[in-house]
Amino acid sequence: MRSSKSITALGLMLALLSGASIAAPNHTPADAGVINKERILYWLIKRGEVSADASDSVKQAAVEAYIARASLAQPKEPRMVIEAEHDRLQKVKSTAMMRAPAQRVLADADVTKTVKVLTVLIDFPDLKYNNNGLTASDTDMYYSSYPASHYKNLLFSTTGFTGPQGQTLDSAYQYYQAVSGKTFFFTGDVKGWYTASQNADYYGANNAGRGSDANVTELVKEAVSQAVANMSAAELATYDIEDPYDLNNNGNLDEPDGIIDHVMIFHSSIGEETGGGKLGDNAIWSHRYYVDQTTQGYSLPGSTKKLFGYTIQPIDAATGVCTHEFGHDLGLPDEYDTTENTNKDGSPVGAWSLMSSGSWTGAIPGTKPSGFSPYARSYLQEKYKGKWLNEREISLDSIPKSGMEVTLNQASNQEVVNQVSIPLPATQIAFKTPYQGSYQYYSGQGNMLSNSMSFTANLPATSDKLTLAMQASWEIEADYDYMQVKVNGVAIAGNYTKSVNAINSARHIITGKSSSISAAVGSDAWVGLEYDLSAYAGKAVTIEFTYVTDEGVSESGITIDNISIKQGAAELYADNAEVAGQATLAGYSRITNTRPGAASRYLIQLRSHNGVDAGLKNEGFDPGVLLWLEDFSYYDNNVSDHPGRSLIGVIDADQNMIGNNSTDVQIRDAAFSLVRQTAYTGDTNLEPTSLFDDSFDYSAPLQPQSGMVLQKLGLTMQVVSQASDNSTAVIRLANANADPALTPLTAAINLSQNGLTASVTAVVDGGEGAYTYAWDFGVAGATSTSASATYTYANAGTYTLTLTVTDAKGTIATATKTLVMSLPLTAGFSASANQLTVNFSNTSAGGVGSRSYTWNFGDGTSSTSVSPSHTYTRAGTYLVTLTVKDTQNATASSSSSVTVSEPTTPGETPSSGGGGSLSWLSLMLLGGFAWRRQRQ
Structure with a gap:
């Protein structure tokens, strides 16, 4: 089935990513x-x-x-572009909650x-x-x-x-x-x-x-x-x-x-x-x-x-x-490293995606661009619907220790499952150490934020100076993003605030980097901030720390520790973040020396040299099962800034370095496969790698920008079988940390229909693995033992499709599906006229189930017979319409003109009766003429 996951996080991160990772330059992007x-x-x-x-x-x-x-610094996206994306994603999230997964799948495919x-x-x-x-x-x-x-x-x-x-x-x-x-x-x-x-x-x-x-x-x-x-x-x-x-x-x-x-x-x-x-x-x-x-x-x-x-x-x-x-x-971002760093090897995407160097694949460079990354496909599917991908989501907890087999189809075939996603548990990302103690307050990071933290205080009526003080460390996009301290909703000035800026109307802001202040201390550049509260003596106040960001650039934000209010030297209020609940947090969080990671998932594709991926062959990129990590803890693929960690990246199956080449070359052999690699200049290890094990090191320690740092969750992926043209493959997923109790063996059917042809794929979970398959298409002799199969029925009708799956222990699971196979409903008929009588022959076909018919003979009369005979009352040309309806209420109609004529009257012999009297026959004819005139 197509993914039922609502990709709201993906789209939101893309909106953030659409801008840049550095301050907006005054030029168009290169x-x-x-x-x-x-x-x-x-x-x-x-x-x-x-x-x-x-x-x-x-x-x-x-x-x-x-x-x-050429300045490669990426300018900011226009604000209305980012705001529209943000609004769209909110609507997507709302709609996704209202529709069941199956409804989304069916509706999206038809768009x-x-x-x-x-x-x-x-x-x-x-x-x-x-x-x-x-x-x-x-x-x-x-x-x-x-x-x-x-x-x-x-x-x-x-x-x-x-x-x-x-x-x-x-x-x-x-x-x-x-x-x-x-x-x-x-x-x-x-x-x-x-x-x-x-x-x-x-x-x-x-x-x-x-x-x-x-x-x-x-x-x-x-x-x-x-x-x-x-x-x-x-x-x-x-x-x-x-x-x-x-x-x-x-x-x-x-x-x-x-x-x-x-x-x-x-x-x-x-x-x-x-x-x-x-x-x-x-x-x-x-x-x-x-x-x-x-x-x-x-x-x-x-x-x-x-x-x-x-x-x-x-x-x-x-x-x-x-x-x-x-x-x-x-709406797609670049998937390469967009920084102006001179010491960069490139992100681990390369020719595997159009939005990196895949735009240059082909025998003539650029004439056979490669397909999209799974990140890009997911975005396009969520935004535009249709058939950009056909994803199956598997939860990590559902993967048994004994393993489960999954059939993959090449990424260029969207009619069957061509992408598998495995959501991963959230991680904690190493962050700055609190100024004092174990906890600190953190603004969060992102675009289009309006986060806040607040507390209330009753200030004494005094002539002594009242001071709000705290320690803070920050990296905030200068002028565009900012932190303000507000008292009862009004921003106030502090010892390091900027009173105004040319970008927006915000006043008294903390912006830029704390490391630029000479008084900053420590590797994290902590600075003491002070605000004069004397004007609020004798009042109840709400003190709020707001953090506001725009689109495009996302610095790490601000951390705050050791908040206090003092009357002269006496401390009236203190919050060192060590006790939860002292401040009201609305977007801010209370953290230690790590910050919460965002959603992440493994994405599995089968890449071939077929279809749009044919150009990969010209670049020396070998086909096979490609494993990606998508991690929204990072807003870009700028691995020169954060090696081994990126928004989207390929996990290189072959960790042997290919000389000192850039990442584009290093990941040519990234696919997991059963087939020996093709020869490549400088590549001395051509043995295939079929096993992924997250306990192994995929960080490319000799060239960290080419690697990926992974969680150790006990997940393995083994390529079990692989079609010679890489159109299909079977992988076995196993979770070493799964509950040893087997999850029940379940089977389901993924079906697509085209006319009288049914394409089916087994969807199997649980059990002991090493599955065998038995398909019965409901027709004598129509069977298959493949995980995926296709069968074309000879006739329209209703059939029962049965799948039987057996695991290594002999456990059996079955699934059935009723197939209604039909050709398009068509209406048609022929007509044969004899004087005023017409015999109609119904030639309608197709549709689902039985058909009903409605005839309109063009003279105000109708019939529901299959092939009626109808006698008109007078000669003329009539438009006849046949409307056909099947059991699914589909309709079709056909119209045609028929011409009928009056019966031929034989000649009459004169009467032998006398005088000027009218014969009986003459009276009858006159009476009939008068009757017809009256009808007219």
Whole structure:
């Protein structure tokens, strides 16, 4: 079944992560996830900045210096983006509580999402798209020309686009169809080429004062303005069908909001991330960002629409960079180390995820991007529904000591279980030591916080000085986040408070770092804070410590100890945090030298070289069972700051180092497998590793940024079997610390239907392990002994499906499911007319159970017969409608015209009677004529 877990923590952490891990710089972001060091070196040599004959160490240093010239510091996300995400998650949490898991599974799988992307091409007066100076050796994606049709096929083709050598390559549309189980539709159109007002280096300049790509937002506004000037209002309106930030606060995100939903820009240069072509580091670095944040977007001249978010890519972009940047548009963070630390090896994600270096996989780099990490898949599933994953959650306590077997399907197959999650118990994270004693108060860490701690006191009526004092240690994002001391709701000044700041209206704040204060003591930089309470003498007061944060950057917060109120030297009140209950905590907590960890879980995928993961083969990434750790105690993957710990990371099965290579190389053999590894330069250990044991060391002590530090919980995972193409595998999970009493053996059926085809997977828990399976599809001879099976019925009908599971001790568990197999309900009939009488022959088919019929003959009469005969009262043409309904109340109808004619009257012989009298026959005919006229 699809995961029933409400991923509220995941989404909330993502909202926090969407910003950055460092203070917001005044520039657009440089996306390090799309760096191609090989191409950077090529251009450094071609421009003569490094010699082709230089040593490898000199070349490597030149590449790193080039990258360092671009500011990789990630700017803050706009506040309305973060607030919208926060509000959405609150609604998700509420809805999840109201719906049962099975309801969520069924409802989510049927949800589809269509986006429409306005794509604009823009070149420069000194670098025209059709005179770009590129040669075949300059880029792997070289074409003799780059017309708009190329980008339309690259992005939106349903059948792929033509590669540089005439091969057919996957489009971005095909990628998102594949990773979403065909529930996400990436559509749009391409406008341009247009020409910018300034030369190319004006927009991409790395100015010292403004950082990387100093004027790129000007280029974006120029490009979209030119495109919109050539569009009708009706056409432009088709690009505004979403309200992702719920600007009118009505809860409907699928309505126009006056902002173009999705904008992609392509410029006529090589990207700075791949060497920058002739522009070098004055080229534009591919990224996702926003324009005119303070006004919620840029008002496009001559229209009622605004421009806000965009992604930008180079002339030679492949599918990988486009899908990666659009992943940011969908709300996903980068999964690599985003710090500007020069001594970093990279986070343990690499090519295993599109949101890290998986954007560069493929025979032609970037043309076959890999799938998403389980973190990203979980986020997309929760946010957009559909079929991004099919997850089974297994609690640690339910895993027996004797083990349980679980069948995994490759991550690229969402129709059956393709991800297993195991929630882990919360941990305590090492933190600063209290100033004195064993306890201290802690503000908590996070974005969009408004935490507080308070107590009440009756201050004496005195002329002596009244002082509130405490010890505090803090790391708070300067000016954006802050702590205030409030008395009866009003912030007051202290000895180290900042009276005002340029970012917000908060007054008398503690912000920045306590280590910057000369009076700080100890390794944790404790500072004595004092506030004058004399103005409140003789009053009852509520003293409150508030901690407020915005979006984007999340420092550790503030810790407070040894709170006191003094009258002169005499102590009137004291709270050293050693006794619980003295303060009212609303978001603050009372802690020792550790702080509470957040939710974490193991996530298990089977990765193959099939589907979207085919490009992993070109990078030397071997297939197998991939084990990830997702830990919300960390807000990013900046392992250079916290080695071995990250938001999401791969646990490397093979802890033997591959030379001194970066993490991207070290984790090529991270998958647990029964199959010997493929050869790789510098890799001297190619033996497979099939067993995970959390008592082993996976921290990569020789290169800690490449490893993961794990809890020791007694969990093991063994690969039991593995299909030759890695489409399926069976793993055995065991918990050495589980209660020795076996949990009961239970069996259930995971089912998906498509027409008359049923695909089933056994879901087994408990028992002694080593399970065998027996399927009976309710048809003579239709059986299977596999954990997963598929059967196509010859006829529609109701069948009883039975699964029998036997464990190593011979214990048997059974599960049954009633299958109603049917073809789509259709209505149809044929008609044969004879004068005024029509015989109808019913040809309806499909549906569930028996069918009922309602005939409307077009003359005011009807029938419920299967194939009726009907006689009309007069000639004419009638529209006949047949409506069919099955036992599930599905309906179908079919209409057709029938023409009927009057009966032929034989000729009459004259009467032999005399005179002018009328014969009996004449009287009858006249009477009939009068009767018909009366009816008319």
